[in-house]
Amino acid sequence: MKIIKEIWEGIPLLHVAPDDAADTELPMVIFLHGHMSAKEHNLHYAYQLADKGIRVLLPDAHLHGEREEDQDGIQLSLRFWEIVLTSIEEVGKIHKLAKEKHLVKGEPAIGGTSMGGITTLGALTVYPWIPAAAVMMGAANYVELANAQMTQFESRGFTLPITEEERANMLKTLGQFDGTKKMDSFNKRPLFFWHGEQDIIVPFGPTYDFYKKLKNSYGEAQDRLQFLREKETGHAVSRPGMLAATEWLAEHLGK
Secondary structure, eight states, X not given: OEEEEEEETTEEEEXXXXXXXTTSOBOEEEEXXXXXXXXXXXXXXXXXHHTTTOEEEEEOOTTSGGGOOSOOHHHHHHTHHHHHHHHHHHHHHHHHHHHHTTOBSSOXXXXXXXXXXXXXXXXXXXXXTOOOEXXXXXXXXXXXXHHHHHXXXXXXXXXXXXXXXXXXXXXXXXXXXXXXXXXXGGTTOOEEEEEETTOTTTTHHHHHHHXXXXXXXXXXXXXXXXXXXXXXXXXXXXXXXXXXXXXXXXXXXXX
16 A cells, blocks of 8 residues: 655645555545644554555644644643644545545545544534544534533643633634534434543543434434444553444445
8 A cells, every 4th residue: 555645735644545546536534633643643544444445544633743833732732622623624625625636436434533533523513525434532522521621721720821702702613513512413424433431531421422312313324323332441542443443434435
């Protein structure tokens, strides 16, 4: 397979494809990395998918990887939702460019780990073209999660660099991408979840509760949903989880 470093309208990405079909239209996945990670850290997902005949695009998120701006972990955490919303916008841009380059057969699926999984769930609320998705350690409850993050920062003695009005406006904006408030936007699309029950970074409970509500809304199409949970695992996707996610994407892109 080929791994090519490219920049698409300012977005650095790794373009991974089978050797014999790198320049032809293929089923495609846009795969998003986690907070304080980078595109190359998810190459094992791309390897599994490319081995199944699928093109994979791995972009660096805003302020990550080749786009770093020498910010420390706290500074990046304070800009977490800026990064997520930028990534949602850039998923749309990558989709458009992939179509223009005649690289994608049908429409690209989306997947991601941690922050990438959170971004994936937000993208599903605004992009009806996404045919399937895989979410590892993600969360759909944007408003609740943002409130919890801000409360945690304040409890540690940090003064958030925003006014009350700015906080309210941010939460209003996040509400537009909050899957718990936009259940109908998922439209019974195939969706895979993986989550460790011991995860203290992105808590297991709210994501599993969202899955159960989503399952009810899918009615007779509940077989389009899968939730793989691991009791003793924290915030790190296991090999079985990674393999299950890539199998799921390959299966549903092939339909």
